[in-house]
Amino acid sequence: MVVLFAALLNPSTGGDNILSLLLSLVWFAFLMIFFLYPSFGQRMQLSYMLRDLERKLNKLKIIKDEINQITVETIKRVGKPEKDPAPDINRLSEFFIIQPESMDPYGLVYKLEHILETGESVYEQEVAKLAPHATEHQVKSLTNLVEVLRGINTIYRVVRHYYLLGKKTANIYMVLQIQMVLPQIIEIAESYRQAAVAFSKGQPIGDGVGPLVAAKLVNGMEKERYEIAKDTVVQEIELENRKVYVVRAIGPGGTVGRPGEGVKQLVEKLPENPKLIITIDAALKLEGEETGKIAEGVGVAIGGPGVDKYKIEELAKSRGIPLYAFVIFQSITEAITPMRESIAKAADQVLEKVKQLILEKVKSGESVVVAGIGNTIGVGLG
């Protein structure tokens, strides 16, 4: 056999011609495949893309499983439940909220508010049942942790859906779309993993910069404190004979409170309209922008579903109160992971700017409302 093969390759025995013939046959076979089966190249490309998608989907699954493990361990450690919480945590990770019907937009904001509040209360009660020994603040942070799990679970299910659908239908365009956005999705999933660690330990996150400014403003100067709406507190201080009402969520548990309802209730109770309403919040930076950059403007700086923003805007419009806002730029990852130095340092600068604005725009004897917006995890009331 070896001798025959050597002879075939040996030019002196005429092997050169045979080898050329063989190679030509192979090329001809390839040509015919591409000619008779035009989508062959696309098939090969699809199989390569599906393999890539499969690898990334596995990475997502590993992150999801890790967050699940962190959640179960934290609930066991903090809440000391009598039975294994894992099955109930899995059930909560599939929890959903159905958006209200928007065909008739009248009253939509209040319908949305009602549904969100119901969802939030139910979720919190369920987590409290899982962690009977957790304090009120710890229950709120644990609720955040389970919400992170719910978020990553949704991401994983959606990506898996497109992967399997693309594989089943051999639809290269469907696979291509999910493959294109997967690097960003993986980055968000990685942020969720870090967020889970932060929530499990009660560390302040980037989104907490609003309440951090509020806490620093009040620090040591509080005259009175009262709860104005669910999980939302007002702290009264005096700044060079100006009355400052600071509204923020109750920390150090992880909650954003109800700043819209809080500001509305507060202003309606005051004998006179405040001179200004100032909101301070984290904002998403664009790629290339510096983390911790501060910008100021007018309007209501509140993200989320829009209920709180709407309430403050309505109130301010009806009473003619000017709205000022400060935002601190950060990426989505920085907003949900432990607070970075540049964001914490920006809080000190915003504090000075807020004080300066109050002294400039509010006369002695007048009042102003300052709302620190964001998640208060790891930021106490003092």
Add this chain to the structure above:
Amino acid sequence: MSEPSIMMGGRSRERTPEPLTFLKCLSCGVENSRPFKENDYVLKIVEDEKCPKCGGTRSKIVNIYVPEKKESK
């Protein structure tokens, strides 16, 4: 529902950032830091940690953040 079968490669995952807690001594006003401990929060009064300068036992947590690495020139 089938699960993907190929396991991911050995790429290392991102490290979780570890924050520091900054405490201000209520006796001498000196600020010092240590690694974050569970139950730390901003504006918490800590009663059981000695100030390295004056030995005072009461301090207030004034900041908790992840320090950024200084770029070498």
